[in-house]
Amino acid sequence: MSVLSACAVGERINTAVTGxxxxxxxxxEYVQFASGASVAYSPDGKVKTCRN
Known part of the structure; x- marks a missing residue:
């Protein structure tokens, strides 16, 4: 459980620093902001895909 907690804290810190x-x-691909999240889009308006 501490690993998951540490990841969540790291994500919040990164969000606070970079926005x-x-x-x-x-x-x-999703973009997480301090106030919520959104699907990421490429410059041509398509949903960005990624590999886990």
Whole structure:
């Protein structure tokens, strides 16, 4: 459980410093902000994909 807690704390710190973090969930990239999350889009307007 401490590993999960440490990851969550690290994500919150990174979000506070950079304004956002990205995460790959089921092949889709998400952008996490302090106030919520959104799907990431490529410059051509398509949903960004990723590999876990």
């Amino acid at each position: 956002h973090t990205t995460q790959c969930i089921d092949g889709v």
